[in-house]
Each structure stands twice: as C-alpha cells, then as structure tokens.
Amino acid sequence: MATYSTNEFRGGLKLLLDGDPCVIIENEFVKPGKGQAFNRVKLRNLKTGRVLEKTFKSGESVEAADVMDRDLQYLYNDGEYWYFMDNESFEQYQADAQAMGDAVKWIKDQDVCNVTLWNNQPILVEAPNFVVLEITDTDPGLKGDTSGGGGKPATLETGAVVRVPLFVQIGEKIKVDTRKGEYISRAKD
Amino acid sequence: MPDRLRARAQLLRRVRRFFDGRGVMEVCTPVLSRAAGTDPAIEPLRTCYTGPEYPGGLDLYLQTSPEFPMKRLLAEGSGPIYQLAQVFRDGEYGLRHNPEFTLLEWYRPGFDHHQLMDEVADLVRACLGEPLEVEKFTYVDLFLEHIGVHPLDADVAELLAAAEQLGLVVEGVTDRNEWLDLFMSLVIEPRLGRDRLTFVHDYPASQASLARLNPGDSRFASRFELYFRGVELANGFHELTDAAEQRRRFEEENRQREKKGQRLLPLDENLLAALEAGLPDCAGVALGLDRLLMLSLNASCLDDVLSFSLKNA
Numbered sequence: 001m002a003t004y005s006t007n008e009f010r011g012g013l014k015l016l017l018d019g020d021p022c023v024i025i026e027n028e029f030v031k032p033g034k035g036q037a038f039n040r041v042k043l044r045n046l047k048t049g050r051v052l053e054k055t056f057k058s059g060e061s062v063e064a065a066d067v068m069d070r071d072l073q074y075l076y077n078d079g080e081y082w083y084f085m086d087n088e089s090f091e092q093y094q095a096d097a098q099a100m101g102d103a104v105k106w107i108k109d110q111d112v113c114n115v116t117l118w119n120n121q122p123i124l125v126e127a128p129n130f131v132v133l134e135i136t137d138t139d140p141g142l143k144g145d146t147s148g149g150g151g152k153p154a155t156l157e158t159g160a161v162v163r164v165p166l167f168v169q170i171g172e173k174i175k176v177d178t179r180k181g182e183y184i185s186r187a188k189d
Numbered sequence: 190m191p192d193r194l195r196a197r198a199q200l201l202r203r204v205r206r207f208f209d210g211r212g213v214m215e216v217c218t219p220v221l222s223r224a225a226g227t228d229p230a231i232e233p234l235r236t237c238y239t240g241p242e243y244p245g246g247l248d249l250y251l252q253t254s255p256e257f258p259m260k261r262l263l264a265e266g267s268g269p270i271y272q273l274a275q276v277f278r279d280g281e282y283g284l285r286h287n288p289e290f291t292l293l294e295w296y297r298p299g300f301d302h303h304q305l306m307d308e309v310a311d312l313v314r315a316c317l318g319e320p321l322e323v324e325k326f327t328y329v330d331l332f333l334e335h336i337g338v339h340p341l342d343a344d345v346a347e348l349l350a351a352a353e354q355l356g357l358v359v360e361g362v363t364d365r366n367e368w369l370d371l372f373m374s375l376v377i378e379p380r381l382g383r384d385r386l387t388f389v390h391d392y393p394a395s396q397a398s399l400a401r402l403n404p405g406d407s408r409f410a411s412r413f414e415l416y417f418r419g420v421e422l423a424n425g426f427h428e429l430t431d432a433a434e435q436r437r438r439f440e441e442e443n444r445q446r447e448k449k450g451q452r453l454l455p456l457d458e459n460l461l462a463a464l465e466a467g468l469p470d471c472a473g474v475a476l477g478l479d480r481l482l483m484l485s486l487n488a489s490c491l492d493d494v495l496s497f498s499l500k501n502a
Contacts, residue, residue: 029284035366055371
C-alpha cells in the first residue's frame with residue numbers, strides 16, 4: 001500500500017480518504033512557534049466532486065489513491081454506459097452516468113476526453129474544454145442583428161442548451177466553452 | 190532597488206535605534222552549538238566540524254534561537270541585551286515559515302512578563318510607525334470565548350466535540366496539547382489582533398517551555414505571545430531561573446522525543462551551569478522579524494519579504 005507523508009502534500013496529489021479518492025487543491029503548513037505543526041488541506045472528492053477541508057497532524061501518513069488521468073476517445077453509448085478507448089493500447093473502458101456527470105452534455109463520438117481512472121475504472125470524465133456542435137433547434141430570430149446583446153437559447157446536437165446571439169441559425173456549427181457552458185463563436189467547417 | 194530590501198534595512202535601523210535609546214546592548218552569539226533545545230516541536234538542523242581541535246569531527250547544531258547563549262551572557266552580568274539572530278528550524282516551510290529566519294530576541298533583567306509585554310508593544314509601534322492599541326487576554330479566557338471549552342478542565346472527548354462543533358475535520362491529533370495547538374492555530378489566531386496588538390498570557394503549565402510557573406497558581410506559566418493581524422509575532426517568558434527544574438524539563442522533553450521517535454538531543458550543560466551560577470531574575474522575548482516586515486509591507490507570505498527563500502536560497 002503506497003502512502004504519502006504530509007511533507008509530500010502538494011496540489012494535485014491523490015489520496016484515499018474514507019474510501020474515496022480525493023485530490024489536493026490547496027495545502028497550507030500551519031505551526032505555532034512552540035507547538036504542533038499541521039497541514040491544513042483543501043481536497044476535492046473525485047467521485048462526488050465535493051470540496052472538503054481536512055487538517056492533518058504533520059508527520060502523519062495517508063494512503064495514496066491509485067488514480068491516473070488518461071486521454072481516451074469516446075466511442076458510443078449503449079443506453080447504460082459510455083464507452084471509451086485508449087488509442088495507444090486499444091484498451092476499452094466503460095463509464096457510468098455518475099462518472100460522466102456534465103460531460104454527457106457536450107461530447108460526440110471521436111471526441112478525446114480526459115478520464116480519471118481509479119483502480120482502472122473511470123470515475124470522472126471531463127469533456128474537452130472547447131467543442132464544436134451543430135445547432136438543431138433555435139428561434140429564427142432577427143436576421144442581420146449583430147449587436148450581440150440579448151441572445152436566445154439554442155439546442156445542440158447533443159441535447160445541451162446554450163445561449164447564442166440572435167444571428168446564429170439552425171444547422172450552423174458553433175464553438176462552446178464546456179467549462180462555462182458558453183457560446184464562443186460560429187465555427188467554420 | 191526592491192522595496193523589500195529597503196524596508197528591511199529601515200526596520201533594522203529602527204530596532205537598533207529603539208534599543209540604543211533604552212540602554213539595551215546588542216550582542217552576537219554563535220550560530221553553531223554542540224547542544225540544542227530539546228523542545229519536541231522544534232527540530233534543529235545538524236552539521237559537523239572537522240579540523241584542528243576536532244580531527245574526528247564534532248557534531249554541531251544550528252541554533253533554533255539564541256536563547257541559551259544569551260542567558261549565559263546574562264548570568265555573566267551582561268545587563269539588558271538584544272540580538273538580531275539568524276535561526277534555523279528543520280521541517281518548517283509555508284506561507285509564514287522558512288527554515289532560516291531572523292529572530293529579534295531580547296532580555297530585561299528585573300522585568301516580569303507584563304513589563305516586557307509593554308516594551309514589546311512599544312517596539313512594534315516604533316517599527317511600524319503606528320500608534321497601535323494594546324489588548325491582553327489570558328489563554329483560558331480566549332478558549333472560553335472562541336472554543337467554548339476550558340483548556341485545562343475539558344477532557345480529550347470534549348475537545349473533539351468542540352472541534353466537530355466548529356466544523357473542523359481532523360486526522361491524527363490525539364493528546365491534549367495537540368488539540369490546544371490546533372484550536373490556537375486554526376481558530377483563535379486568525380481572529381486575534383485585527384486592528385490592535387493582542388497579547389495572550391498565562392499559558393497552561395504543559396506549554397510552559399522555558400517560562401517559570403505562576404507563583405500563585407502552578408497550573409499556568411508566565412509565558413506570553415503577541416498576535417497582530419492574525420499572525421503570531423512574538424513569544425516571551427518570565428524566565429525560569431531554577432537549574433534543577435530546567436534540567437528536569439529538558440529530560441522530560443527528551444523522553445517525549447524518544448516516545449515520538451525523534452532524535453534525542455544533547456542538553457546544554459553550559460546553560461545549566463550558568464543557571465546554577467545564577468541567572469538574574471529577568472524576562473525575555475523572541476520576535477519574528479521577517480513576519481513583522483511581512484505585515485508592515487502588507488505581504489501575504491514570507492517568501493515575498495526575504496531576499497531569497499528556501500525555494501531559491
């Protein structure tokens with residue numbers, strides 16, 4: 001069983017806490033001049049996405065989580081699982097809805113996603129930061145309006161809904177920032 | 190020229206002017222010593238001298254504070270003294286820690302810790318050029334106010350319950366003193382000294398360090414700390430002068446070190462001999478000069494005010 005001592009704590013380190021894999025977001029060393037040292041740590045639970053704070057007595061050891069990030073290509077969805085492939089080893093992985101989270105709103109076949117594997121199982125799938133998707137439905141709106149103000153909702157081919165400027169029409173492809181769920185620009189084919 | 194250098198030079202000038210004006214003499218003592226402080230919470234760095242006089246090598250420790258040699262000078266009859274000392278502590282690096290830092294340490298024969306608190310306040314005002322107000326709390330009162338428990342009467346289960354009440358999730362903390370340090374560092378300290386100099390005094394005897402116990406109530410020690418803007422700035426004592434008691438504390442600390450699997454440290458027999466010969470009744474304090482500089486420049490970490498920190502030393 002691999003462990004990390006508090007001296008090894010830093011942002012990005014993955015620990016197993018109460019059975020869940022967590023990643024350190026922030027680590028602060030706190031110590032009274034004549035007293036016990038502590039590591040005050042902010043972590044994200046990689047299964048639930050929840051952020052927690054925990055204080056460790058310095059010098060303690062914590063179990064490491066066998067977690068790694070991989071770039072995997074999205075293949076298809078069979079109604080229950082989403083399937084991904086490692087393009088180098090051709091190994092396939094299946095992710096459930098909890099691991100997919102918001103990523104289901106943005107990804108299409110062939111997209112390469114950052115997938116967090118815990119004990120070789122996907123626990124977190126991140127959509128690419130930017131995706132290009134076709135608009136399948138939106139109000140026709142006013143042609144020629146380029147003011148950019150206001151905007152209207154548009155449904156994309158994946159089912160996600162984003163606000164777009166009034167001049168963008170059904171059948172056009174747009175670039176979206178998946179982290180904010182925001183329209184960036186029209187995409188050229 | 191970078192501000193941090195100019196500000197440090199000015200701070201050092203102000204410190205020296207302050208003590209010159211009060212007849213306190215500047216001294217220099219060795220950074221290297223064959224003995225070390227035994228406090229289990231402070232780990233010295235070790236080095237080795239090899240050469241004339243010690244062809245087989247002599248283990249030496251870098252000082253974690255200049256306290257022991259300064260007390261030897263006091264016992265010699267130096268009168269009031271101060272020192273701007275580079276000190277070294279293993280295992281300490283963070284926003285407010287660097288393994289090498291500057292301590293301003295001074296001793297006042299004839300003072301008790303309350304008189305010395307007043308002088309610390311004067312020094313900080315002189316250094317920052319601000320007419321700061323002072324407030325004083327006992328350690329017990331702070332715990333009753335901020336944690337809702339009595340630091341001596343509450344058992345470990347009650348301390349744990351108080352932590353849960355405060356939403357603290359804690360791993361590995363077991364004994365009372367660790368819990369008290371945790372509450373002090375995480376909950377109380379950030380709230381202290383918002384806009385004034387806050388002194389905390391009368392620490393539990395279990396945290397007496399090198400302070401004498403209160404004459405009227407031996408559950409508490411004549412120790413104080415200064416906090417300003419949520420930062421621990423200084424630690425002072427009405428000094429323990431009893432050689433036998435000092436030896437007993439050193440030995441007890443080494444026993445704690447053994448229990449925790451830490452290196453045992455050689456006792457400073459020179460200091461114990463000086464206490465035996467007679468240390469004048471005095472109070473002493475050590476103030477983190479880099480932290481004071483950090484606050485004066487509104488910097489958020491020590492790295493920003495050191496010429497070079499651990500990262501690029």
